[in-house]
Amino acid sequence: AKKLVRVIVNCNNKNKSSYTGDIFSAHNAYVSETKFVPFGVPTHITQIMYNTLKEKKCQQFRKQRLPDGRELTKAYTIDEFNIAILPPLSRDELEAIKKKQLAEGFNGE
Secondary structure, eight states, X not given: XXXXXXXXXXXXXXXXTTOSEEEEXXXXXXXXXXXXXXXXXXXXXXXXXXXXXXXXXXXEEEEEEOTTSOEEEEEEEEESEEEEEOOOOOHHHHHHHHHHHHHTTOOOO
């Protein structure tokens, strides 16, 4: 449940189209995880968070015209998030991040 997965999360929910990310919680009997997950940016999330986001659905509505001319609004559900799994960072990428963080004065605290 705590294994890290590198992903890009994109939101399909029209009501959250202006969001840059959202705060999510995922829990089971042994693990509790709360994290801000940015949308459209490569990030690392735990396996339990990935499983939770993969299960989320949202409701959308579409208008349908009946043969007699009346308009009917129909509800349907879609996956709330598209999640692309990325390969883990390579040693070279990790070293580049380490050098960048040291240059910026990051000391690990």
